[in-house]
Amino acid sequence: MENEKLDRDIRATIKKNWRLFKQSRLGMTGLGIVVFFGFLSILQPMLFLTGIWDEGIYHPVVGYDAEKVDRTIVECPKQYPTKEYQQEGDCPRVDEVNIRYLKAFNIEGEVGEIYESNLQPAPPSSRHILGTDSLGRDIFSQIMEGSQVAFVLGLISAIIGVGISTLLGTAAAFYGGVLDTYLMRQSDLVLMLPTLPFLFIISAFAELQIWHLAVVLGTIGGLGGSVITVKSQALQVKVKPFVDSARITGGSKRRIMFAHILPNVAPLALLFMVFSVTGAIASESVLSFLGLLNIDMSWGIMIYLAQAEGFIFTGLKYWWLILPAGLSVTLLAGGFYLVGRGLDDVFNPRLRRR
Amino acid sequence: MLIYTVKRFFEMIIVFFLFLIISYLLFNAIPGNAFSSLLLNPLLPPETYQRTIELFGLDKPLFERVQLYIINFFKGDFGYSYIYYPRSPIEVIAERLPRTLMLFSIVNVIAFYSGFLVGKVLAWRRGSKSETWITIGSVFSYTVFYPWFALMMLWFFGYKMNWFPLGKFLVPEKWYDSPYSSDEIFYTLILFTTIGSFLLFLVFIFTRNIESLENRRNARIVGLLFLLVLASIYWSNGEASLKRFYAADIAFHMILPTFTVTLVAFAGTALLTRTTMMEVLKDDYILTARAKGLSQKRIRDRHAARTALLPVVTSFIFTIITIIDGSVLTESIFSWPGMGQLILEAVTREDIPLAMASFSFIGILALIAHFIADVSYAFLDPRIRVKADT
Numbered sequence A: 001m002e003n004e005k006l007d008r009d010i011r012a013t014i015k016k017n018w019r020l021f022k023q024s025r026l027g028m029t030g031l032g033i034v035v036f037f038g039f040l041s042i043l044q045p046m047l048f049l050t051g052i053w054d055e056g057i058y059h060p061v062v063g064y065d066a067e068k069v070d071r072t073i074v075e076c077p078k079q080y081p082t083k084e085y086q087q088e089g090d091c092p093r094v095d096e097v098n099i100r101y102l103k104a105f106n107i108e109g110e111v112g113e114i115y116e117s118n119l120q121p122a123p124p125s126s127r128h129i130l131g132t133d134s135l136g137r138d139i140f141s142q143i144m145e146g147s148q149v150a151f152v153l154g155l156i157s158a159i160i161g162v163g164i165s166t167l168l169g170t171a172a173a174f175y176g177g178v179l180d181t182y183l184m185r186q187s188d189l190v191l192m193l194p195t196l197p198f199l200f201i202i203s204a205f206a207e208l209q210i211w212h213l214a215v216v217l218g219t220i221g222g223l224g225g226s227v228i229t230v231k232s233q234a235l236q237v238k239v240k241p242f243v244d245s246a247r248i249t250g251g252s253k254r255r256i257m258f259a260h261i262l263p264n265v266a267p268l269a270l271l272f273m274v275f276s277v278t279g280a281i282a283s284e285s286v287l288s289f290l291g292l293l294n295i296d297m298s299w300g301i302m303i304y305l306a307q308a309e310g311f312i313f314t315g316l317k318y319w320w321l322i323l324p325a326g327l328s329v330t331l332l333a334g335g336f337y338l339v340g341r342g343l344d345d346v347f348n349p350r351l352r353r354r
Numbered sequence B: 001m002l003i004y005t006v007k008r009f010f011e012m013i014i015v016f017f018l019f020l021i022i023s024y025l026l027f028n029a030i031p032g033n034a035f036s037s038l039l040l041n042p043l044l045p046p047e048t049y050q051r052t053i054e055l056f057g058l059d060k061p062l063f064e065r066v067q068l069y070i071i072n073f074f075k076g077d078f079g080y081s082y083i084y085y086p087r088s089p090i091e092v093i094a095e096r097l098p099r100t101l102m103l104f105s106i107v108n109v110i111a112f113y114s115g116f117l118v119g120k121v122l123a124w125r126r127g128s129k130s131e132t133w134i135t136i137g138s139v140f141s142y143t144v145f146y147p148w149f150a151l152m153m154l155w156f157f158g159y160k161m162n163w164f165p166l167g168k169f170l171v172p173e174k175w176y177d178s179p180y181s182s183d184e185i186f187y188t189l190i191l192f193t194t195i196g197s198f199l200l201f202l203v204f205i206f207t208r209n210i211e212s213l214e215n216r217r218n219a220r221i222v223g224l225l226f227l228l229v230l231a232s233i234y235w236s237n238g239e240a241s242l243k244r245f246y247a248a249d250i251a252f253h254m255i256l257p258t259f260t261v262t263l264v265a266f267a268g269t270a271l272l273t274r275t276t277m278m279e280v281l282k283d284d285y286i287l288t289a290r291a292k293g294l295s296q297k298r299i300r301d302r303h304a305a306r307t308a309l310l311p312v313v314t315s316f317i318f319t320i321i322t323i324i325d326g327s328v329l330t331e332s333i334f335s336w337p338g339m340g341q342l343i344l345e346a347v348t349r350e351d352i353p354l355a356m357a358s359f360s361f362i363g364i365l366a367l368i369a370h371f372i373a374d375v376s377y378a379f380l381d382p383r384i385r386v387k388a389d390t
Helices: A002-023 A025-050 A099-104 A139-175 A177-192 A195-205 A210-223 A225-238 A241-248 A253-289 A299-308 A319-347 B002-028 B036-040 B046-055 B062-075 B089-124 B129-143 B146-160 B182-206 B213-235 B238-281 B284-292 B296-333 B339-348 B352-380 B382-389
Strands: A067-074 A096-098 A114-119
Touching: A002 A025, A002 A319, A025 A139, A025 A319, A025 B129, A067 A099, A096 A099, A139 A177, A139 A210, A139 A225, A139 A253, A139 A299, A139 A319, A177 A210, A177 A225, A177 B002, A177 B352, A195 A210, A195 A253, A195 B002, A195 B296, A195 B339, A195 B352, A210 A225, A210 A253, A225 A253, A241 A253, A253 A299, A253 A319, A253 B146, A299 A319, A299 B146, A319 B129, A319 B146, B002 B062, B002 B352, B036 B046, B089 B129, B089 B182, B089 B238, B089 B296, B089 B339, B089 B352, B129 B238, B146 B238, B146 B296, B182 B213, B182 B238, B213 B238, B213 B296, B238 B296, B284 B296, B296 B339, B296 B352, B339 B352
Parallel strands: A067 A096
Antiparallel strands: A067 A114
């Protein structure tokens, strides 16, 4: 009987909060972005399982597909300008190939013949929606793989971090004394730790997998500044009348902490969780951008490859190598941030418009 | 207040010792040691390896080694850097640290000031179309994947438009017959910027109490012009006129990194100011001010923004620590030879003495920033101040 009532209460609260959340336009935009990337990350295994995509072609790491183009073999003149070519850079044209290159690789061919060559990186086509990279791998499939990595990492690290910080923060506020002092100094220490150099050092002696990184990031995030914030929130809850009445009616310390204080700190913790996902995604991308992670494919690695192979400075000519990965990181991190803003509006009544 | 500061100071010292011990243990956990490669040489008898280990004290128990490390840290003895062999890590850091500090303090001041202005206006115009678009823009620059953004900026302004140099600290060709070393010039530049910004700060402090907003703005513009004239007099006379050419080269290389980091860094302040301003605007005294018939601008700048400043300032001081993180990326993308690039280089090339020294120095920097943040927070927030005194 009582359980049913509790259920109804919770459902009503969720409904009310959802209504409030829907009012914030930025929050809904963020939710849309997150759902979109979530859909992308589920879509890829589905495509492989149903056989619509062949793993040999579309696999993000070992797939290969060559796009064939026909090029006319020409011999570039020694002096410019000639009738056909104005400058030295004009020969060979896009649909032509210089015979000297063919000779250098011992390929047979005469001037005027058609030579079939592989085009890599290939521009977007109906086969590859976002084209292929310089190794003939499908970019769209890589983006999907990257969003799986981002979700796994972001959610694991956020859950670990929030779990730690909520427990420790509430305990610090509730028990006070030596525990409080110790926890606060500990978070001073963690806050002081420069995160990126610290991760560099860890990556120097450990082969970092995704979940290692998630645990490390979650622990650092959970022990750091969020403990202080959760503690200050819990301190505000602790002095409320219902905690006193729980104590007077004989509630044990542990029960008061878990049944009365924790639920009131939970919204703040949820907010933290959403914001820390943003940080975790950015950290992963930065580390793999610097080539310090032991991951096959992620958005950071895509940008790292584009930069290492020198496509960044070709500008927009090879836009499919540069824009999708960078924009995906930005959009997903931004999406989580906007969801956090929307939740902030819900849980912080002072921010509401009415 | 004094008691609070002293108490925090002692706590900070304890935290610092813990930090030193942890950083030693961290490096100690790296498999192998600096001389493991000697074992690979078949011509070398095993005793030689043993002797080398003993010579460098690596066979001592862990506790003793930690003790030695801490003692040597306060002696300033970090051994020798492997990459920059004859130089000690302290010398390398002494060369690199000012460059990072200079670049990022300029960025911070600009980013904080512009972010606060933007956030103030955003909160004030809540619900308008421009507010939505500027907020989306700031969210974009707050969450943008920084290395990618920096590379795009470098491509657009450095390569496509060719307005700015592609990274680096200076153009070596210009410095072949230079009578000064680049460090000398850079110290002059630092001194100039510090004094300049101090004078600018004084102008702002002195004009703060001018009642009319319009007069205050005019007074500030006059002060700024006066400072500019002073600066041009300084650079066109005496020894400074000889250094001018070289200083301009370094300053020119600083523009693009400064601009890029500012674009990214200002958004955080702007978004935070927006939130705190919105909270403040709900307060009763804003309604009172409106009822008194004060002008809109006055309510915004004098009543709301002053109150909203407090959390923004404290969070700003806390972000000084994250600057060190950002510096690694900025410096490796713009090839700016500072602390961030140094620590990345030291870690990837396994130069352990240099890596340890720079890691500890970054820790000290973070510690000082943290201490200032705590004390200034207590100073700015009367609730903590009162609690600490009693």
